Amino acid sequence: MIRIKGRFSDAMALRKGQTLKVATETGNQVADIWAFNPDDMSEYMSMEHTRSINSLLHVATGCRLVSTRRRTMLRMTVDSAAMHHDTLLCPCSPELYEEFGEVNHRSCTANLHEALAKRGLSCPCTPASFNLFMNVPVATDGSLTRLPPPCKPGDHVCLEADMNLIVVISACPQDITPINGKDCIPSDLLVEILDTPEAKESTA
Numbered sequence: 001m002i003r004i005k006g007r008f009s010d011a012m013a014l015r016k017g018q019t020l021k022v023a024t025e026t027g028n029q030v031a032d033i034w035a036f037n038p039d040d041m042s043e044y045m046s047m048e049h050t051r052s053i054n055s056l057l058h059v060a061t062g063c064r065l066v067s068t069r070r071r072t073m074l075r076m077t078v079d080s081a082a083m084h085h086d087t088l089l090c091p092c093s094p095e096l097y098e099e100f101g102e103v104n105h106r107s108c109t110a111n112l113h114e115a116l117a118k119r120g121l122s123c124p125c126t127p128a129s130f131n132l133f134m135n136v137p138v139a140t141d142g143s144l145t146r147l148p149p150p151c152k153p154g155d156h157v158c159l160e161a162d163m164n165l166i167v168v169i170s171a172c173p174q175d176i177t178p179i180n181g182k183d184c185i186p187s188d189l190l191v192e193i194l195d196t197p198e199a200k201e202s203t204a
């Protein structure tokens with residue numbers, strides 16, 4: 001079990017066939033997720049391609065998460081919250097917090113590059129994140145609302161890897177909007193890397 005403290009991040013290797021299980025301990029924490037091809041970091045999980053492949057604005061059970069080269073990186077096999085996970089909003093960044101008058105505020109963007117650097121890796125850009133547990137309903141006029149996660153403590157998602165990956169997970173530090181719950185207090189994520197039969201047992 002890997003515990004990712006609220007506001008912080010971690011990077012991990014996932015082999016083809018393994019399952020990444022991500023849980024929100026409090027039920028009120030968004031996980032910004034990125035995935036990269038470890039052999040070629042210029043291939044990464046793309047929200048644009050994912051929306052196109054699934055013909056869907058969000059990600060739910062059964063959806064594929066695909067790369068900039070349209071290859072399936074992950075499949076969502078379990079979602080105990082049965083929610084619509086956001087693909088639309090950008091990861092939070094130092095510039096976003098500066099707009100709120102906060103300097104030196106931790107951010108998902110900095111968390112991504114920090115976690116990669118700890119593994120001796122880098123990415124010259126900040127790809128759009130997959131925003132697990134982020135609740136952003138789209139109205140019929142196209143407008144977006146930022147709501148707390150519709151989750152209970154321990155809600156989790158399983159993502160099965162279709163190729164070898166480096167995955168980065170950020171426990172989003174957002175504490176100004178209610179995206180991490182109405183109390184606006186970032187909390188911990190619990191991550192497990194399971195062989196797929198084991199994942200099926202633990203979530204049966």
Ligand SMILES: [Zn+2]
Nearest residue numbers: 092108172173
């Ligand atoms: Zn964030």
